[in-house]
Amino acid sequence: MAKHHVTATVNGDAVEFLCETEETLLDCLRDQLGLIGTKEGCSTGDCGACSVTVDGRLVCSCLMLGVEANGKSVATIEGMAQGDVLHPLQRKFIEHAALQCGICTPGFLVAAKSLLEKSPNPSETEVRYWLAGNLCRCTGYDKIVRAVLDAAAEMRGA
Amino acid sequence: MQEKVREPGSEFKWVGTRPDRPDGADKVTGRARFGADLAMAGQIVGKVLRSPHPHARIRSIDTIAAEKLAGVKAVVTAKDFKDQPSEFIPAGEMMINYRDVVRSVMAREKALYEGHPIAAVAATSTAIAKQALKLIKVDYEVLPHVIDVVEAMQPGAPLLDEGMFTAGVEPAPKTPSNVAKRVEFVLGDVAAGFKQADVVVERSFTTKPVHQGYIEPHACIASVSEDGQADLWVTTQGHWIVRAHCARLLGWDISKIRVTASEIGGGFGGKTVVYLEPVALALAKKAGRPVKMVMTREEVFRASGPTSGAHVRVKIGARKDGRIVAAEAELKYQAGAFPGSPVQPGAMCAYAPYDLENVKVVGYDVVTNRPKVAAYRAPGGPISEFAVESVIDEIAGKIGMDPIELRLKNAAKQGTKAAYGPKFGPIGMIATLEAAKAHAHWRTPLGKNQGRGVASGFWFNIGGETAVSLSLNEDGTLALTAGTPDIGGLRASLCMMAAEELGVPMDKIRVAIGDTNSLGYNFLTGGSRSTFSSGMATVEAAREVIKESCKRAAKLWELPEDAVEYKDGAVRPAGPNAGKHNPMTLKEIAGIAGKTGGPIAGYSRINAAGAAPSLATHVCDVEVDPETGRVWVVRYTAIQDAG
Numbered sequence: 001m002a003k004h005h006v007t008a009t010v011n012g013d014a015v016e017f018l019c020e021t022e023e024t025l026l027d028c029l030r031d032q033l034g035l036i037g038t039k040e041g042c043s044t045g046d047c048g049a050c051s052v053t054v055d056g057r058l059v060c061s062c063l064m065l066g067v068e069a070n071g072k073s074v075a076t077i078e079g080m081a082q083g084d085v086l087h088p089l090q091r092k093f094i095e096h097a098a099l100q101c102g103i104c105t106p107g108f109l110v111a112a113k114s115l116l117e118k119s120p121n122p123s124e125t126e127v128r129y130w131l132a133g134n135l136c137r138c139t140g141y142d143k144i145v146r147a148v149l150d151a152a153a154e155m156r157g158a
Numbered sequence: 159m160q161e162k163v164r165e166p167g168s169e170f171k172w173v174g175t176r177p178d179r180p181d182g183a184d185k186v187t188g189r190a191r192f193g194a195d196l197a198m199a200g201q202i203v204g205k206v207l208r209s210p211h212p213h214a215r216i217r218s219i220d221t222i223a224a225e226k227l228a229g230v231k232a233v234v235t236a237k238d239f240k241d242q243p244s245e246f247i248p249a250g251e252m253m254i255n256y257r258d259v260v261r262s263v264m265a266r267e268k269a270l271y272e273g274h275p276i277a278a279v280a281a282t283s284t285a286i287a288k289q290a291l292k293l294i295k296v297d298y299e300v301l302p303h304v305i306d307v308v309e310a311m312q313p314g315a316p317l318l319d320e321g322m323f324t325a326g327v328e329p330a331p332k333t334p335s336n337v338a339k340r341v342e343f344v345l346g347d348v349a350a351g352f353k354q355a356d357v358v359v360e361r362s363f364t365t366k367p368v369h370q371g372y373i374e375p376h377a378c379i380a381s382v383s384e385d386g387q388a389d390l391w392v393t394t395q396g397h398w399i400v401r402a403h404c405a406r407l408l409g410w411d412i413s414k415i416r417v418t419a420s421e422i423g424g425g426f427g428g429k430t431v432v433y434l435e436p437v438a439l440a441l442a443k444k445a446g447r448p449v450k451m452v453m454t455r456e457e458v459f460r461a462s463g464p465t466s467g468a469h470v471r472v473k474i475g476a477r478k479d480g481r482i483v484a485a486e487a488e489l490k491y492q493a494g495a496f497p498g499s500p501v502q503p504g505a506m507c508a509y510a511p512y513d514l515e516n517v518k519v520v521g522y523d524v525v526t527n528r529p530k531v532a533a534y535r536a537p538g539g540p541i542s543e544f545a546v547e548s549v550i551d552e553i554a555g556k557i558g559m560d561p562i563e564l565r566l567k568n569a570a571k572q573g574t575k576a577a578y579g580p581k582f583g584p585i586g587m588i589a590t591l592e593a594a595k596a597h598a599h600w601r602t603p604l605g606k607n608q609g610r611g612v613a614s615g616f617w618f619n620i621g622g623e624t625a626v627s628l629s630l631n632e633d634g635t636l637a638l639t640a641g642t643p644d645i646g647g648l649r650a651s652l653c654m655m656a657a658e659e660l661g662v663p664m665d666k667i668r669v670a671i672g673d674t675n676s677l678g679y680n681f682l683t684g685g686s687r688s689t690f691s692s693g694m695a696t697v698e699a700a701r702e703v704i705k706e707s708c709k710r711a712a713k714l715w716e717l718p719e720d721a722v723e724y725k726d727g728a729v730r731p732a733g734p735n736a737g738k739h740n741p742m743t744l745k746e747i748a749g750i751a752g753k754t755g756g757p758i759a760g761y762s763r764i765n766a767a768g769a770a771p772s773l774a775t776h777v778c779d780v781e782v783d784p785e786t787g788r789v790w791v792v793r794y795t796a797i798q799d800a801g
Contacts, residue, residue, distance in 0.1 A: 020285065036195040037188015039423070041373040042455040049373055077188035086186065094182035100646045102185030103192055103374040103423025137373055137424045138646060 008069045010035070011079025019066035025059075026050045028066035029076060037077040037106045041135070048134030051107040051114075052076045058114040060133075077106035080113065089113055089151040098147035100138030108134045112148045120156055124149060172654040177664050179650040181421070190421045193377030193393025194452045201379060202231055204434070204441050204451035205287035207277040207294050208461060209269030212527040213303035213316060216265060216276070216296060223293040224279055229286035232444035233294070234437060235277045236264040239407050254431065258496035260407055262530055263436050269298065270318055270495035271527050273460030275433075280441040280449045303527040307492045308469050310336040310526045318495065318525045338497030339523040341505050345577040351484025351516030355475025357556045363545040367467035367492060370534050374423020375458045380438035381448040386410070388439055390417045395429045395643055396682020401674045407436040415439070418673040419643040427533030430682055433462055463532025466491040466499045470545040472508075480559050480567040482550075485509050489521040489542055494530040499523045500538025503618070506578035508542040510616035511587050511773055512568045517577040533684060536617040547613035561612050562595045565775070569614075583770065586799025587614065590775035599777050599795040608781045608792060615774045620685035621766030625678035626695035628656060628703055630758040634745025636660070636703075638696065639672040641680030642688035651689045652696045659700035661727035662744060678763050691766035702760030707747045710754040715739050773799040 003018040010033060017032040024043075029035040029052070038061055041047035045060040052061045053075045080087045089112050092098070099105040108131060115122060115130040122130070127148050128141065136144065168174050184190040221233045242256035260266070265274045277294050281287035302316040309315055317334055324331050326340040352358060378392035388410070394400050397417040405412045422429060434451040442449040453462070468491045475484040487508045491499035501521035508519050519542075554561035569587045576582060594600060594612065604610055629637045638656050642648060649669040657664040681687070704724040711729040712719045715737070723732035728741035742750075751758050779793040 022285070030194075034197070035188070036191065039192070039374070040194065040452075041375070041423075044455065047373055047455075077186075081187055086183070090183075090186040093186050094178050097176070097179065097647075099182070099185050101372075101374070101422060101424045102181065102190050103372075103421075105185050106188045109186060135373060137371055137426070 004067045006067055006070045008071065009073040011075055017066070021065070021067065023066045024062050025052070025054075025064040025066050025069050025074070026061035028069070029061060029074070032066070035076050035078050039103055039106060041103070046135070047104070047107075048111060049104050049107040051110040051134065053110065053114055056117070058111055075110070077110055080109060087113065088154050089116070089148065092147040092151040092154070093144070096143045096147035096150065098139065098143040104134060104136045108136070108144055112151070115148070116152050116155060120152060122149070122152060170658055172657040172664060175654070177650065177654065179647060180653055180669055181644065181649055192374055192423050193391070193420045194375070196379050196391045196420065198379055198381055198448035198450075201448040201450050202280050202282050202445060203284050203287050204278055204280045204438055204449040205284070205291055206275045206434070206437065206451075206457070207279075207291045207296075208457070209265060209272060209274040209276055209298075211269055211298055211300050212272045212305065213301040213318070214269045214298035215301060216267065216269060217299055218297045219277060220295040221277060223295070224290040227281075227286065227290050227293060229282040230279055230290045231282065231447055232280040232441045232449075233277060233290070234264070234440045234444065236266040238440050239264055239436065240409050241266070242406070253498055255496070255498065256406055258498070258530070259403060259432070262496060263407060263432065268301075271461075271529050273457070273529060274495065275437070275461065278437045278441060280445045280447070304336070305526050305528055307467060307490045307524050307526060310524050311490065311522065318527065322497075322525070336525045337522050338493060338525055339501075341502050341521040341523075343505055343519045343577045344517065345514065345575070346516035348484045348486050348516045348518045352475045354477065354483040356478045357553055358473065358475040359549050359552050359556065360471070360473040361545070361549050361552070363470045363472070363548065365468045365470070365541050365544065367464040367494075367528060367531065368534070369459060369464040370424070370426035370428035370532070372424030372426060372428055375453040375455055376429070376433050376462060377452040378435050378438050379448055379450040380435070380442040382439060382443040384446070386414050388415045388442070390415060390435060390439060391420055392417060392435055393420045393422045393429060395422065395425045395645060395684055396680070397643065397674050398641065398680050399430065399682045400432055400435050403432045404436045404439055408439060416673055416675045419671055422643050422645050425645055425683075426535050427537060427684060428462060430533050430684055431463065461529050463494060463530050465534035465537065466493065466501070466531045466541065468492065468541045470542060472545045472549045474546075474549050474553055476553050476557060476564075478557050480557065480564045482512065482514055482553075482568045484516045485512070485514050485546075486517075487519045487542060487546060489519065490524055491521065491538065491541070492526045492528060492531065493523050494526060494528040496530045497523055497525060499531055500533070502538070504538030504542040507536075507539040507616050508546050510576050510578065510771075511565075511570055511614040513570045513574040514568065514577070519577060539615065539617050543613070543615050547615070551611060551613075562591050562600070565612075565614055566591050585771060585773055587773045590614065590773055590797045590799050593797045594775045594777055594795065597777070597795055597797070599793060602793065604779060605781065607784060608779055610777065610779045612775065612777045615776070616771060618685070618771050619690070619769040620687045621691050621769045622681040622687055623679050623765050624691040624695045625680055625761070625763045626652075626692055626699050627672070627677060628696065628699040628760040630703055630707070630744060630748050630751065632748055634666075634743060634748040636662070636667045638667050638669040639676055640669070640692045640696065641672055641677045642683045642692045644671055645683050645688070648683070648688050648692065652692055655693050655696045656700050659697055660704065660744065661725070686772070687766070687769065690769055691764070694766045695762040695764050698762035698764065699760030702762065703758060706758045706760070707744065710747055710750060710758065711742050713754050714750055
């Protein structure tokens with residue numbers, strides 16, 4: 001069967017790619033666009049390693065088809081830093097050692113950024129609930145939650 | 159700005175601080191490349207056909223239709239791997255047998271678990287590879303299976319290996335069974351001990367074959383040139399181990415294979431063995447194209463090793479004064495499809511935290527129709543210790559003694575002879591118990607529906623073969639290369655140690671994990687060995703750089719070598735006859751390296767000795783919701799004797 005032609009915006013850039021019907025957005029990002037920062041941990045929407053935003057909404061890119069991204073705006077971990085300046089969340093993750101092996105980190109960062117866009121002053125509980133869809137097996141969640149709260153405070157200018 | 163914690167009065171400048179990790183920026187930006195993240199020109203996709211049956215004899219495999227499918231470039235089965243003789247070799251904290259590894263990588267006579275690899279294909283797309291798998295015809299004779307450890311030990315249980323006669327039993331059994339091995343550790347006389355007991359508690363425990371659950375599935379990409387030189391990129395805890403296993407299974411010289419360890423997305427012991435790697439190499443050789451193989455999460459759970467599920471019986475007798483007079487344990491550990499559960503370390507750990515006169519621990523290594531178990535965070539230890547510690551808490555309750563006091567009365571200390579053989583050196587068991595007793599947690603009142611448990615634990619830790627290189631760059635900065643995959647911050651630790659020795663800032667050192675061609679043999683990351691062993695080698699390599707730098711300055715200054723010293727990042731004249739020379743920094747030394755003898759580098763090759771066991775005491779409060787049965791942890795205090 002012929003492949004689908006998809007045009008979308010990824011991290012602010014216009015992109016186009018061809019994909020099979022059954023290819024997920026995750027496959028397309030990684031295999032067609034070379035954006036390997038988005039990770040595949042489970043393919044069932046359980047681990048959150050593949051988190052991206054689509055038109056501002058946080059999604060597991062393993063649960064969405066590539067063709068569904070047509071005409072949409074996708075943001076991945078690769079678009080988070082501005083030039084050579086890390087996003088406050090990225091910096092705080094490093095400072096708080098909120099990562100160990102790092103495989104879950106892009107997903108956590110994308111999810112956390114999405115939270116702070118909606119809720120610039122989240123409570124700890126809110127952070128924990130929002131990040132409940134992202135699994136980490138190395139550090140536990142405490143440092144991650146602290147890093148998010150610290151980044152939120154800095155971004156608010158507190 | 160982050161907190162840079164240093165202990166007051168510390169003799170160290172870098173060690174003990176909390177610098178940004180060298181791998182941090184790459185990991186927060188998505189740059190870090192894990193097992194599935196490398197692409198090679200012309201790469202194709204490898205997929206594995208797995209047994210739908212937990213136990214079946216393989217009568218035949220017909221791959222002709224799959225091979226003929228357009229887009230299929232290679233198909234492999236067990237025929238592509240030479241059979242191996244039975245021979246146990248150390249692999250981390252576990253032992254492996256190549257006869258079993260070759261069968262684990264590709265089923266030969268039988269499929270031994272649901273998910274056991276039967277064949278593999280490489281094709282130009284995932285869709286074609288999957289279609290090709292469906293075209294492979296396998297004629298199975300389905301056999302009865304057994305997945306429970308106790309049932310597997312029963313007479314008449316389905317036999318996984320008709321040639322398996324329990325080792326470690328005298329006289330040797332005449333009939334085969336699923337029990338691969340019996341181990342026993344005995345101290346004193348437990349029967350006599352139980353006669354002195356005022357209280358005896360006997361309990362049985364069942365544990366599940368819990369999977370390590372690393373977020374990154376197994377993944378690799380293999381490329382084999384027409385001249386037989388192979389490159390393998392893989393997520394692993396030990397790329398030298400992967401190289402050795404692949405060379406052995408494929409019958410290639412080790413020199414033909416260069417393995418690069420990708421960033422590793424968690425392992426916890428589970429990435430100390432090979433699954434896809436020899437298959438990817440075999441497919442790549444046949445196809446003449448790079449082959450990338452990535453397990454799905456489903457494949458990880460179906461076909462890679464969890465820890466053992468187990469059945470454990472513990473019987474402990476104590477006097478009213480709290481002295482344990484007899485301690486017995488029987489451990490039945492699932493090995494999965496092939497022998498080699500961690501029952502031996504489990505048996506060794508069971509009573510290791512205690513100084514006891516009468517101990518008997520018996521362990522059984524039992525095969526079942528499940529994936530072969532793999533190492534998992536102190537393999538075997540938590541299973542037996544969970545059972546023992548639960549019974550010790552119950553004994554404390556029965557004699558009305560504080561459970562920490564009870565443990566203190568029986569704690570192992572320097573000079574204690576452990577049931578598994580050695581006499582302990584200086585260990586911190588008592589210190590962890592005293593710290594737990596002194597901690598505010600122990601005095602915190604419990605709320606409604608809350609309970610408190612305490613447990614102590616023991617693990618060995620290992621050293622092993624390690625090589626590290628440290629090169630002085632032309633501008634005086636440094637390149638540090640280690641060979642133990644960095645699973646949790648190794649690069650930061652090594653960088654701090656090198657900076658400490660050399661007296662230079664950490665950011666002057668670029669640290670990397672080298673491929674198998676860049677260093678001598680490195681044993682894998684496991685057993686808490688990588689910071690210990692690669693750290694020791696890093697310090698040695700740094701001292702070699704210092705020694706050589708001194709030699710070069712001495713040459714320039716026309717002084718004997720002992721008339722110069724290295725201090726605060728510079729070589730200086732030392733002693734009364736050294737004369738006046740301006741100190742030479744590493745930058746200046748690097749500048750004269752060429753004309754004083756060539757590049758300066760340290761290269762340490764060691765078999766790190768002196769790893770000490772670690773002991774721990776943890777206190778945990780949980781709360782139960784009596785309506786829903788939900789249990790959650792409300793307070794947890796961990797006290798570690800880190801060795």
